[in-house]
Amino acid sequence: MKRLSSQTLVGIYKTKEGMITTQFEPNFASSMFPCVDNPEEKAVFKLSVRVKKGLSVISNMPVERIEDDGEKLTYVFMDTPRMSTYLLYLGIGNFEEVVDDSAKPKIIVATLKGRSDKAKFPLEVARKTLAFYENYFKIPYQLPKLHLIAVPEFLAGAMENWGAITFRESALLADENSSIITKTTVIAVIAHEMAHQWFGNLVTLKWWDDLWLNESFATFMAYKFGAKVYPQLGFDGLFYFIETVSAMLEDSISSTHPIEAKVSNPVEINELFDGISYGKGASVLRMIEAYIGEENFRHGVINYLNKFKFSNAKGEDLWNSLSEISRENVNEILKDWITKPGYPVIYVSAEGNKIRLKQERFSLVPLEKFTYKVPVTLEVNGKLITKLLDKEEDVIEMNEEVKSLKVNVDRSGFYRVYYEDLDYVFKANLNDKELAGLFDDYFNFFMAGMVNYNVAEALIRKLMNFKGYITSSLISQRLSLLYSVNPNKYEGIAKEFYLSQVRLWKGSDDELGKMVYSNLIEGLAFIDYDFALGMSELFQYYDRIDPNLKTASVIAYSVVTSDVNTLMEKYKGYTFDEDKQRFLNGLLSIRDGTRISQVFSQIHEFKLQDLFSIVVGYAMNPFTRKTFFDFFLSQFNMFKDYAIKVSGGLWGLGRVISEVVPYLGLENPEEINAFLEKIYQKELDRDFRSARDKLTTLLRLK
Ligand SMILES: [Zn+2]
Numbered sequence: 234m235k236r237l238s239s240q241t242l243v244g245i246y247k248t249k250e251g252m253i254t255t256q257f258e259p260n261f262a263s264s265m266f267p268c269v270d271n272p273e274e275k276a277v278f279k280l281s282v283r284v285k286k287g288l289s290v291i292s293n294m295p296v297e298r299i300e301d302d303g304e305k306l307t308y309v310f311m312d313t314p315r316m317s318t319y320l321l322y323l324g325i326g327n328f329e330e331v332v333d334d335s336a337k338p339k340i341i342v343a344t345l346k347g348r349s350d351k352a353k354f355p356l357e358v359a360r361k362t363l364a365f366y367e368n369y370f371k372i373p374y375q376l377p378k379l380h381l382i383a384v385p386e387f388l389a390g391a392m393e394n395w396g397a398i399t400f401r402e403s404a405l406l407a408d409e410n411s412s413i414i415t416k417t418t419v420i421a422v423i424a425h426e427m428a429h430q431w432f433g434n435l436v437t438l439k440w441w442d443d444l445w446l447n448e449s450f451a452t453f454m455a456y457k458f459g460a461k462v463y464p465q466l467g468f469d470g471l472f473y474f475i476e477t478v479s480a481m482l483e484d485s486i487s488s489t490h491p492i493e494a495k496v497s498n499p500v501e502i503n504e505l506f507d508g509i510s511y512g513k514g515a516s517v518l519r520m521i522e523a524y525i526g527e528e529n530f531r532h533g534v535i536n537y538l539n540k541f542k543f544s545n546a547k548g549e550d551l552w553n554s555l556s557e558i559s560r561e562n563v564n565e566i567l568k569d570w571i572t573k574p575g576y577p578v579i580y581v582s583a584e585g586n587k588i589r590l591k592q593e594r595f596s597l598v599p600l601e602k603f604t605y606k607v608p609v610t611l612e613v614n615g616k617l618i619t620k621l622l623d624k625e626e627d628v629i630e631m632n633e634e635v636k637s638l639k640v641n642v643d644r645s646g647f648y649r650v651y652y653e654d655l656d657y658v659f660k661a662n663l664n665d666k667e668l669a670g671l672f673d674d675y676f677n678f679f680m681a682g683m684v685n686y687n688v689a690e691a692l693i694r695k696l697m698n699f700k701g702y703i704t705s706s707l708i709s710q711r712l713s714l715l716y717s718v719n720p721n722k723y724e725g726i727a728k729e730f731y732l733s734q735v736r737l738w739k740g741s742d743d744e745l746g747k748m749v750y751s752n753l754i755e756g757l758a759f760i761d762y763d764f765a766l767g768m769s770e771l772f773q774y775y776d777r778i779d780p781n782l783k784t785a786s787v788i789a790y791s792v793v794t795s796d797v798n799t800l801m802e803k804y805k806g807y808t809f810d811e812d813k814q815r816f817l818n819g820l821l822s823i824r825d826g827t828r829i830s831q832v833f834s835q836i837h838e839f840k841l842q843d844l845f846s847i848v849v850g851y852a853m854n855p856f857t858r859k860t861f862f863d864f865f866l867s868q869f870n871m872f873k874d875y876a877i878k879v880s881g882g883l884w885g886l887g888r889v890i891s892e893v894v895p896y897l898g899l900e901n902p903e904e905i906n907a908f909l910e911k912i913y914q915k916e917l918d919r920d921f922r923s924a925r926d927k928l929t930t931l932l933r934l935k
Contacts, residue, residue: 242388242841243881245323249840250345250385252326254399256392259441259502261881262318272317273439273545280310284325291324291343293396295378313395314375315543317437322394324382331356338363338374344383344406348808351406355381358420362427365458370431371535372542379430381405381423385810386840388880389506391422393429393451400426401842403810412780413748415811417459417466424455436541441502443548445492445571448506449514452476456515467745470703472519473644473666478673478707480512481647484575485597485677486930488891488923492517492571493548500916503884516647517570523645524566524608524619525559533558566621569606570647577605578674579622582653583635588613590640591626595649597681597930610642612661617642637661644670649677665701672696672704676711680930690726697730700737702749709734709756716760718899718934720855724760731757751781758789759822765789775803783812787819795825797832805838817843821850826860833864841879848872848889852896862900865893866908887920895927902932 237247244264245255255265263270282290283305290296294311301307313321328343331352340359342352359381367373376396387401404422407415432454433447456476459468483489492514496502522530533555541550552567578595581588590609594602606623613629614636620629637660640650644666651674652658658671672692679689693712696704712730715723731753738750758765768789771778775786791800797820804816817839820832829851839847851861865872876885890909898905905928913921 240841240878241881242386242879248384248386250326252324252345252385254324254326254382254384255322255394256388256399257321257394258319258392259444259506260319260499262321264881265323268318270318272319272437272441275315275317275437275543275545277315278313278321280321280323281307282310282323282325283307287327288325289328291322291328291380291382291397293320293322293394294376311377316395316434320393320395320434322397322399324384324397324399333360336360338376339378340381341378342381342383342405344402345385348383348402348406351408351411351809352383354407354411354416355405355419355423358423359427361462362424362458365462366427366431366454369454369457369531370538372431372435372538374430375435379427386842388842391426393426393433395430395434398426401810403814406809407811410780411811412751412783413466413744414751414781417463417468417471417748420459420463420466421455421468421471424458425451428454428458431538435543436538437545439545439547441496441505442493443546444494444505445510445514446546446548446551448510449492449518452511452515453518465744466748467702470666470669472515474669474703474706476512477516477519477644477647480508480516481576481649481673482677483508484513485595485681486923486926487598487600488919488926489574490919491574498916499882500884500887503880503882504887504919513647517567520570520608520646521555521563521567523610523643525555525561525563529559530555562621566606566608573603573605575600575603576647576649577603577607578649578651578678579607579609579640580651580653581638581640583638583657586631586634588629588631588635588638589626590620590622590629592622592648593625595677595681597677598926605648607648608646609640609648610646612639612642613637615662639663639667641667641670643667649674651678651683665703668696668699668701669703669707673707673711680933682933693726693730697733698737702745705734705738705749706752709753713756713759715934717853717855717896718931720760722935727760728757731760747781751785754782754785755788758785758792762792765792769793784815784818787815788822791819791822792824795823795828797823797828801832801835801838810840813840813843817846817850821847821854821857823854824856826857829857829860829864844875844879845888845892849892849896852893858896858900862897865897866904869912883914883916887917890917891920891923891927894924895931898924898928899931899935902928 239247243256244261247253260270262268280292284290286306290308292310293313297309297311299306299308327346329346329349331342331349333340333356342356344352363374380397382399383402383405384399385402390404391400404418407419428451432450438446456468456472490509492509494505496505537551537554548571552564556564575594577592580591604625609620609622611618613631638657639661675692676689678684679686693708712727716727735753735757738746741747741750758768768785771786772790800816800819804813807813851857873886876889877883879885909921
């Protein structure tokens with residue numbers, strides 16, 4: 234008999250609290266039972282599970298019967314529909330369930346005993362999501378029930394097992410004591426996983442090369458649902474800020490890949506779960522939807538789902554369906570974006586009545602050049618124009634003189650825009666998302682060495698008093714990066730920006746305003762000791778204060794005291810991940826770098842899912858970087874073992890190298906480069922390249 238591991242978060246494993254659970258995607262089903270572990274080989278599964286009395290069992294299908302042999306109980310489940318191995322689920326534990334059987338199918342949120350108080354909110358969200366998708370896809374959900382299961386230790390955010398979706402606790406459980414950011418995350422993650430019940434479960438990719446078909450769609454649909462059903466939370470802007478902006482960054486260095494990638498071995502397959510498959514794919518879908526129209530897009534999707542349900546499809550099947558419906562050349566455009574890595578910057582200049590467009594691949598380090606088929610949108614003197622730019626250069630002639638001009642309207646296109654003269658764009662009317670996009674493009678031009686820092690700083694100053702939630706969030710994110718790279722150089726501008734924005738957003742009583750405000754004071758507490766001193770007073774009232782102020786109070790307390798002991802006790806003492814996450818944030822914000830040894834001496838106290846945040850956090854924090862640099866290099870084998878064990882493969886180590894090493898490199902680039910050479914492994918070549926390119930870019934900011 235095989236003993237279950239509690240050192241890993243893949244295959245079948247046991248959490249510290251004693252729950253047994255499975256995580257099979259992409260290739261871990263075969264670690265539990267012999268099978269052809271390949272998405273194309275679908276089968277009907279019949280599961281019987283014998284357990285100790287008092288435990289309950291959850292799987293994809295409802296329980297058909299329970300047999301009692303006197304000693305133990307055997308749970309026999311109904312047959313599943315034809316499905317892939319990676320979607321099978323088995324959970325055993327002491328569960329508490331909150332059920333909504335007001336409509337079909339029955340929806341159930343399952344938590345460990347004593348944790349179901351926070352299950353009502355996700356239950357409501359799930360019911361709304363199901364109704365939305367059944368209406369959007371015009372195909373009913375296929376199983377008799379749907380479980381949403383809170384797993385206390387979980388590697389990803391969530392997993393779409395058919396009829397038995399698993400979540401990290403913080404991505405599922407929320408109530409009136411949760412912050413708006415947590416609730417927004419819960420909505421987005423539930424909507425993402427439920428979209429997979431159609432995109433992925435009903436119609437499955439043939440092979441992992443087409444992973445984007447699953448992930449791009451689920452990502453795209455989640456924001457669409459959020460924007461329609463929870464308009465007050467600003468999902469439309471969040472799509473751009475969270476998905477497009479970060480995917481563009483990831484797509485700018487040599488480790489990127491085409492959306493449809495060729496993968497064969499387990500490391501490659503696991504590495505494919507990245508910002509390109511999720512964020513870039515979703516952004517390209519958004520660009521195509523904007524090009525062919527919402528209804529055409531939707532009908533194309535419905536045809537595709539109906540044609541391939543209970544079977545498997547490839548990327549071209551989707552774009553063929555979209556082309557048939559819209560009679561546009563979507564086929565060629567999509568193919569171009571799916572099969573080429575990277576994206577362009579479009580240089581724009583205007584003279585008289587002429588607008589000149591010229592494209593070139595944008596990248597942060599020198600890379601192979603491509604020309605893309607770009608559906609460009611422009612607003613010229615207030616009029617909307619679209620133009621398919623499918624060659625390097627083109628000219629648009631207007632019948633009037635160009636006075637104002639903006640390109641990439643509503644930032645629906647996956648490209649950057651470089652204006653020869655920024656005056657034209659400031660004469661146009663830019664919305665929050667467009668201003669954020671303008672700033673992000675120029676910030677990236679600065680990182681690429683195309684413009685100098687003054688240009689980026691001038692834009693920050695220009696937007697300092699502008700009240701827009703995407704612009705504010707994006708600038709604050711970039712400033713915290715700059716501060717992390719060199720606190721002395723960037724502290725002044727960062728403080729000025731944060732203080733000005735905090736004044737603008739203070740006292741907001743709408744949900745979006747509160748979300749932005751909490752984000753700003755968290756940033757300010759980290760960089761401004763005086764502000765932290767005042768804010769840290771709230772720490773003693775942690776349980777009673779507004780949930781949106783809690784994280785800032787913890788960060789402030791940490792900045793002022795570096796009190797690892799108290800923060801560690803709180804991390805251990807609170808039950809829910811949302812609280813644990815805040816104290817973890819505190820532990821990562823200390824200013825006394827020597828205290829990190831206290832944290833690492835208690836590393837076994839942390840949930841396995843938090844280990845990655847800890848190493849990234851100490852590398853990014855400029856006050857702990859130096860101590861962590863020495864520790865990481867001297868203890869590398871320990872970090873390596875952990876990463877491989879927890880993630881079930883080398884790819885986990887790859888992630889650590891690509892995310893942690895660049896920040897450590899700021900401390901001593903020569904030593905880090907020599908270290909990278911020493912630990913180089915061919916299988917992780919992509920991650921080594923990613924680490925080097927990121928370091929090159931970060932050093933430009935210093
Ligand atoms: Zn997904």
